[in-house]
Amino acid sequence: MTSRSIIINPVTRVEGHGKIEIFLNDIGDVDKAYFQVPELRGFEKFCEGRAAEEMPILTSRICGVCPTAHHIASSKALDALYRVDPTSAAKKIRELMYTAFLMEDHALHFFFLGGPDFIVGTQAPASQRNILGVIAKVGKETAGKVIRLRKECRKIMETIGGTAIHPVFGLPGGVSKPLTEDDRKKIKEVAKYGVEFYRFALKIFDDVVLKNKEYVDLIAGDIYKIKTYYMGMVDEENKVSFYDGQIRVVDPDGKEYAKFKPEDYLHHIAEHVEPWTYMKFTYLKNIGWKGFIDGKDSGIYRVAPLARLNVSEGMTTTLAQIEYERMYDTLGAKPLHNTLAFHWARLIEGLYAAERMTELADDPELTDPNIRNLPKEAPSEGIGAIEAPRGTLIHHYKADEKGLIRDVNLIVSTQNNAAAICMSIEKAASNFIKGGNVSEGLLNMVEIAFRAYDPCLGCATHSFPGDMPMLIKIYDKNRNLIQEIGRDY
Amino acid sequence: MNNFEPRIVAFLCSWCSYAGADKAGSSRKTYPQNINIIRVMCSGRVDPQFVLEAFKEGADGVLILGCHPGDCHYKEGNYNILRRYHFLKKVLMELGIEEGRFKLDWVSSTEDDKFVTIVSEMVKNVKSLGPLRNEALI
Amino acid sequence: MIKPKVAFCWEASCGGCEEAVLDLNEDILKVIEAVDIVFWPIALDFKYADIENMNDNEIDVSFISGAIRLNEQEETVRLLRKKSKLIIAFGSCAHLGGIPALANFWDRESILKKVYREAPSVINPEGKEPQVKTKTASGELELPEFYDTVKALNQVIDVDYYLPGCPPSPDLIMQTITAILENNLPPKGSVIGPAKTLCENCSRKDSKPDIMTLKEIKRPHEVIIDPEKCFLAQGLICLGPATRSGCGERCIKANMPCRGCFGPTDNVIDQGSKFLSALASIVDFNDEEEIKKVVDSVADMTGTFYRFTLASSLIKRKRRLK
Numbered sequence: 008m009t010s011r012s013i014i015i016n017p018v019t020r021v022e023g024h025g026k027i028e029i030f031l032n033d034i035g036d037v038d039k040a041y042f043q044v045p046e047l048r049g050f051e052k053f054c055e056g057r058a059a060e061e062m063p064i065l066t067s068r069i070c071g072v073c074p075t076a077h078h079i080a081s082s083k084a085l086d087a088l089y090r091v092d093p094t095s096a097a098k099k100i101r102e103l104m105y106t107a108f109l110m111e112d113h114a115l116h117f118f119f120l121g122g123p124d125f126i127v128g129t130q131a132p133a134s135q136r137n138i139l140g141v142i143a144k145v146g147k148e149t150a151g152k153v154i155r156l157r158k159e160c161r162k163i164m165e166t167i168g169g170t171a172i173h174p175v176f177g178l179p180g181g182v183s184k185p186l187t188e189d190d191r192k193k194i195k196e197v198a199k200y201g202v203e204f205y206r207f208a209l210k211i212f213d214d215v216v217l218k219n220k221e222y223v224d225l226i227a228g229d230i231y232k233i234k235t236y237y238m239g240m241v242d243e244e245n246k247v248s249f250y251d252g253q254i255r256v257v258d259p260d261g262k263e264y265a266k267f268k269p270e271d272y273l274h275h276i277a278e279h280v281e282p283w284t285y286m287k288f289t290y291l292k293n294i295g296w297k298g299f300i301d302g303k304d305s306g307i308y309r310v311a312p313l314a315r316l317n318v319s320e321g322m323t324t325t326l327a328q329i330e331y332e333r334m335y336d337t338l339g340a341k342p343l344h345n346t347l348a349f350h351w352a353r354l355i356e357g358l359y360a361a362e363r364m365t366e367l368a369d370d371p372e373l374t375d376p377n378i379r380n381l382p383k384e385a386p387s388e389g390i391g392a393i394e395a396p397r398g399t400l401i402h403h404y405k406a407d408e409k410g411l412i413r414d415v416n417l418i419v420s421t422q423n424n425a426a427a428i429c430m431s432i433e434k435a436a437s438n439f440i441k442g443g444n445v446s447e448g449l450l451n452m453v454e455i456a457f458r459a460y461d462p463c464l465g466c467a468t469h470s471f472p473g474d475m476p477m478l479i480k481i482y483d484k485n486r487n488l489i490q491e492i493g494r495d496y
Numbered sequence: 497m498n499n500f501e502p503r504i505v506a507f508l509c510s511w512c513s514y515a516g517a518d519k520a521g522s523s524r525k526t527y528p529q530n531i532n533i534i535r536v537m538c539s540g541r542v543d544p545q546f547v548l549e550a551f552k553e554g555a556d557g558v559l560i561l562g563c564h565p566g567d568c569h570y571k572e573g574n575y576n577i578l579r580r581y582h583f584l585k586k587v588l589m590e591l592g593i594e595e596g597r598f599k600l601d602w603v604s605s606t607e608d609d610k611f612v613t614i615v616s617e618m619v620k621n622v623k624s625l626g627p628l629r630n631e632a633l634i
Numbered sequence: 635m636i637k638p639k640v641a642f643c644w645e646a647s648c649g650g651c652e653e654a655v656l657d658l659n660e661d662i663l664k665v666i667e668a669v670d671i672v673f674w675p676i677a678l679d680f681k682y683a684d685i686e687n688m689n690d691n692e693i694d695v696s697f698i699s700g701a702i703r704l705n706e707q708e709e710t711v712r713l714l715r716k717k718s719k720l721i722i723a724f725g726s727c728a729h730l731g732g733i734p735a736l737a738n739f740w741d742r743e744s745i746l747k748k749v750y751r752e753a754p755s756v757i758n759p760e761g762k763e764p765q766v767k768t769k770t771a772s773g774e775l776e777l778p779e780f781y782d783t784v785k786a787l788n789q790v791i792d793v794d795y796y797l798p799g800c801p802p803s804p805d806l807i808m809q810t811i812t813a814i815l816e817n818n819l820p821p822k823g824s825v826i827g828p829a830k831t832l833c834e835n836c837s838r839k840d841s842k843p844d845i846m847t848l849k850e851i852k853r854p855h856e857v858i859i860d861p862e863k864c865f866l867a868q869g870l871i872c873l874g875p876a877t878r879s880g881c882g883e884r885c886i887k888a889n890m891p892c893r894g895c896f897g898p899t900d901n902v903i904d905q906g907s908k909f910l911s912a913l914a915s916i917v918d919f920n921d922e923e924e925i926k927k928v929v930d931s932v933a934d935m936t937g938t939f940y941r942f943t944l945a946s947s948l949i950k951r952k953r954r955l956k
């Protein structure tokens with residue numbers, strides 16, 4: 008056997024770092040690509056014994072990029088655990104916090120991470136495929152705009168949650184602090200700016216991506232296409248919903264496959280373990296784990312922006328709805344299986360978040376001081392779900408009568424996409440490695456596949472200016488290094 | 497059956513318990529030699545960090561003895577340690593250090609017999625619990 | 635002037651410390667101008683070989699966030715130590731072990747078992763668990779080894795400075811960077827931040843009665859929290875008396891009590907027991923039974939008092955009872 012292996016290490020990091028290993032077969036084509044997550048911290052275990060009400064504070068430390076998602080999913084799990092419904096104002100404050108988070112997080116991805124691939128160019132050197140390259144291409148004010156959006160959103164998050172990183176405001180039955188009229192004024196301004204910002208971002212997407220045939224072909228083409236199921240949260244009218252709703256699954260043809268309450272997730276979602284990664288792979292339980300393959304017979308599904316749009320019948324806000332329709336009209340299918348359309352969907356969601364923030368800011372109830380319902384019942388079991396920027400997130404707790412946690416289960420957003428990420432990488436790699444020849448674009452093209460998902464493993468790539476260095480090593484069957492493709496930056 | 501000789505650190509209030517231990521010594525009452533006595537001005541002077549430090553440095557048990565309630569030379573010192581003791585005991589138990597390894601009691605300057613009984617029982621208890629350090633603490 | 639070479643690197647962390655750097659907002663541009671960043675967080679092990687090829691002490695300052703949980707992390711920080719003039723433990727995880735060190739209540743085996751075999755959504759009839767080495771039909775794959783016990787950075791390498799907080803506040807980050815640039819750092823081993831306790835700076839400290847007494851301990855979800863009154867005076871556990879100030883009272887401002895992420899003040903080793911003493915001294919009972927009742931009403935005492943510091947406190951992990 009003349010197997011060769013290519014190691015791309017690290018692609019990026021989860022809390023440690025991700026690794027991609029590509030093995031070639033006898034004729035030098037890709038045999039198998041492994042996407043490894045070499046990190047584990049074990050929250051599911053070490054939260055046992057903790058006081059239940061502390062869970063939102065503890066679990067936000069799962070990820071410093073999407074702490075707000077964990078914090079709120081956890082608060083919702085506590086509502087259920089104590090069987091206490093938050094006051095209406097509290098729900099609105101939580102959701103408002105969430106829109107601020109979504110707005111800044113999606114913007115960050117587009118301008119710092121995934122976007123540069125397009126804006127600067129897929130073949131541009133990595134040293135330019137970052138925010139600095141974006142600035143060079145679309146002008147300096149753009150950077151100012153992104154920094155401003157991030158700053159303003161995070162100020163709102165600080166007001167509500169104490170800090171933007173690791174907020175502390177969530178309690179079973181409500182939130183810790185009401186909002187004032189002054190806060191509302193500021194929020195309204197930020198929301199208005201957010202709408203402008205996302206229209207501007209979508210315009211950039213139009214001008215730079217959609218008017219470029221090469222990119223459109225890339226988005227629509229086969230290299231970045233896998234046909235999977237999709238999962239996301241929807242409201243009663245099957246419109247995209249982030250804070251609350253039912254979880255809907257559509258099959259690769261777009262037909263509803265399942266729709267269930269988050270409490271019932273164990274009937275629908277299962278996790279598969281592989282010995283070569285610390286990440287578990289989720290799949291549709293009733294179809295089963297069939298390995299890393301796509302199609303209707305495989306239980307692999309995808310989550311996050313494109314998946315949410317695929318499972319829904321539209322957006323609840325006007326401008327986002329227009330963009331939603333435009334995306335499906337332009338790309339001409341639903342569900343869209345084109346991995347790169349995740350970028351477009353992300354911007355549409357950003358626009359939605361800004362519009363939704365406007366609605367909430369106009370809601371008289373937002374400043375209602377009645378922000379807590381105190382739990383009256385003894386705690387037992389609770390499940391809370393939310394749509395994190397990177398997909399469906401579920402927290403599931405059991406507690407004893409003293410309110411000490413006895414059991415924790417977490418379905419974390421990126422996990423849902425992990426199997427699909429493996430496949431997308433393998434597919435992109437297969438296209439660029441033939442007969443043992445590794446073509447120039449491999450690095451870029453594998454990166455692009457990976458980045459479209461904005462995997463939370465990419466946390467670290469949210470660092471300024473968001474380079475994603477890679478190294479490909481090619482070994483002969485004895486693991487002697489015979490070729491090395493690095494990158495200057 | 498068990499050759500293990502536990503090491504016990506005892507913090508003794510100088511006004512009463514230490515005097516009690518002294519009396520036991522001078523009246524030639526025998527008690528196990530496993531205890532290392534540290535004399536403190538008042539049981540209330542024992543900082544929880546001292547106790548943790550003792551365990552960290554290899555003690556298999558820690559004993560604190562003070563004046564009887566109401567008799568503390570500094571009035572409140574022994575109530576203070578009583579409260580701390582119960583908090584600290586809970587922390588120790590949550591960290592897997594058994595109840596029997598950490599004791600608080602009152603011994604006056606005349607209670608040499610009581611001193612001997614407390615020490616002997618503590619040593620016996622800790623002996624049956626075994627060494628603390630079996631790869632437990634780093 | 636030659637710009638100082640700076641590296642950022644993270645170990646068992648959440649990435650929040652890196653986000654905190656981004657939260658410098660416009661100031662980040664000043665930082666970028668003033669220093670030469672030789673590694674981005676994620677660039678690090680990609681350039682592992684490059685670091686190896688560097689001269690010893692070639693990097694001026696390495697900021698390391700995250701606790702030490704895997705063998706690979708230990709190797710990386712050892713290498714960085716060799717190549718760096720200064721090592722700064724950045725954030726609670728590196729400084730004190732942080733939240734990941736709550737895993738020290740358990741051990742390797744129980745954690746792997748829970749995550750990969752017992753979790754209710756896992757279907758794993760063969761009982762597979764991640765392995766350090768896995769042979770596949772195509773070739774062998776490797777994973778770093780998962781340790782039994784989480785360690786703070788200074789339990790693995792020598793650390794020059796500590797930047798406290800989960801995450802550190804932007805003010806302190808800027809202050810540190812300025813001190814580096816102006817060559818104005820405090821003595822080696824210092825924790826960068828005020829020497830006072832949080833209580834001393836707290837906006838609620840005036841509502842703290844001179845002689846504080848406490849008869850009952852409550853949990854945050856059980857009561858409507860007064861937005862102005864000292865938490866301890868309301869019967870809520872607040873680690874302010876045993877915590878270093880410098881965070882800007884973030885939690886307090888959100889009407890939630892402090893959980894101690896800035897760690898202990900100078901000269902205190904064991905933040906948890908320091909708080910325990912402070913709390914015990916205000917319990918308003920002398921009767922043993924009453925005291926016990928109060929003690930029992932504290933939920934998860936160790937996990938709360940040692941929330942961020944278990945790995946670096948006097949007793950670093952739960953003992954394994956055989």
Ligand code: SF4
Pocket residue numbers: 068071172646647648649650651652699700724725726727728732733799800801802
């Ligand atoms: S200190 Fe806090 S913010 Fe920093 S890595 Fe650790 S958990 Fe995340």
Ligand code: SF4
Pocket residue numbers: 832833834836837838839842863864865866867872873874875886891892
């Ligand atoms: S105990 Fe907490 S609320 Fe009270 S003064 Fe100290 S920090 Fe402030």
Ligand code: SF4
Pocket residue numbers: 799800832877878881882883884885886891892893894895896897
């Ligand atoms: S109030 Fe306490 S827990 Fe909150 S940020 Fe400040 S030091 Fe950390």
Ligand code: FES
Pocket residue numbers: 509510511512513537538539540562563567568569570571573574
């Ligand atoms: S003086 Fe003996 S206990 Fe205080």
